[in-house]
Amino acid sequence: MEEINLLGKIIIRGKIKAETGLAIGSGGGKMEIGGVDNPVIKDAFGKPYIPGSSLKGKMRSLLEKASGKKPNVSLGKARIHICENKEEYQKCIVCKIFGLPGEKDFSEPTRLIVRDAFLIEDSITDEMRKNMDFKYTEVKSENVIDRITSAANPRQMERVPAGAEFDFEMIYNVFSEEDKNNLKDVFKGMELLEHDYLGSSGSRGYGKVRFEGIKVYWCSKEDYEKGKIEEKKEINAELQTPNKIVEKFEEIRKNIS
């Protein structure tokens, strides 16, 4: 393997806003008597959150499609693309950013780490609460018609209401000049996600999200050596949405030195 040395880390923080109800399930199935059929995943304090793995997985698959990569490996429900050899990998932004399974002998450290995004409690207003069933979520009843028997099958969907906001954080490791340029694709992935959906029932309008108030920080190896990470200023100025960042990426790129 070629020598991999850290040049620095890019820290991306901001808010994810649910523009429509968000149904990121905890796996379906009845959890308890009197509970809903499709409960939302929650953290240790009972607050809904967006698992980093869901965010990352969705961004990956959207970027794969956008760059014409053919899925060749099954990973759970999804089929994803994984480079098969080193030559292919060297040119593949998707695998560089999102990583490879450990067994590959040309594997390198994954560039992008996506943390779980936690609910901003204040984003659930009293106004919103009036129409909600639980402290942080609402429950929708739906009739699903079985196409073969025509029997109606009532079920309940729990979702985080539109307007809810989550704090997100992504960390992007920079090992080469090329990685600095590839950072643009991380924001492309976020932009693609805004045009798609997160969680389930996207076809029925659930899961529309928007990234807001993005802050991008560059922590170079030198900053870490000098212990000056705290004084770091953001490098994206007024470019605070994925769309604007992608459009004017050069302005950010020049600040990564």
Next chain:
Amino acid sequence: MKYKVCEIETITPFHIGNKEGSLEETLHYVPSDTLFSAFCNVYRILYGEDELKKLIEEFTTKPPFLLSSAFPAVNGTLFFPTPKNSKLVSDDEILNKKLKKIEFVSEEIFKELIKEGKIEVKKEWVTVDGKGIAKEKIEKLWVEKEVARVTIDRKTNASQLYYQGEVIFNGLHFLIDLKDENYWKEIETTIRVMEHEGIGGERTYGKGLFKIKKVRDIEFNENKSEWFLTLSMYCPKKEELKGIKGYFEYITRGGWVYSPEEKGLRKKFLRMFVEGSVFNKKIVGGMVKVAEGRHDVFRYGYAFPIGVKNEI
């Protein structure tokens, strides 16, 4: 002896795996071997594979520094493992029962214990959660929670719910015994990068993140006797075991290798003495090879010895 102590504020919950296959369980501190391997992972991406190899080689012969485990800290009060030879006593029957469960003692009490071996405990010293004692009022040393996570079965595509233990600290601290001053810059830089990398399990979901509060010197009035307590998990070399006596407990460490080249390789099980164990001789320990794959994998097993009063 003077050591450096690194006080950290924890930002997110931690998951410190203990028993293999049991995701629910987490330790309530960060053992030295976990801390060392987190250190090495970052050292490697900072300085490269060759430099890491060099560092490990130094550790297999003459360690340039020693690490303790990372123990709880609450609002600036540092906690240390209860020395296994110490006597926490009181006249109160109910309190006496509680004292058996004390896992950690505050710095002040720890210093008295290594000097005197014995302390009379007052009722109000016991922390709210009953895990530790301190002379100042302390709420809880940590809070433990179980969190639901989803995994997708690769064969059936069914999503499955599982529960994972996480522990929320107020803070943590660990000691560094710097034997080779030349390493300090690299150590400091590595720990700073670790802030954004995390310690322990489930780091990619954001577990184990922290911020360095301060690094300062700490000194213990170490007893000049021939008895020593370890502030790290300790794996003795065979020859050290001859004639060894003490007060101790041990733990079996296992788990899987995690490195860019190796995932899914099992580490050899290793029995180690836990922090707070006390022995009748200067303890050393060493690195133990626990896997051979594309590269050798070592577990950190150096003792972090502190001289204590002989109570036998």
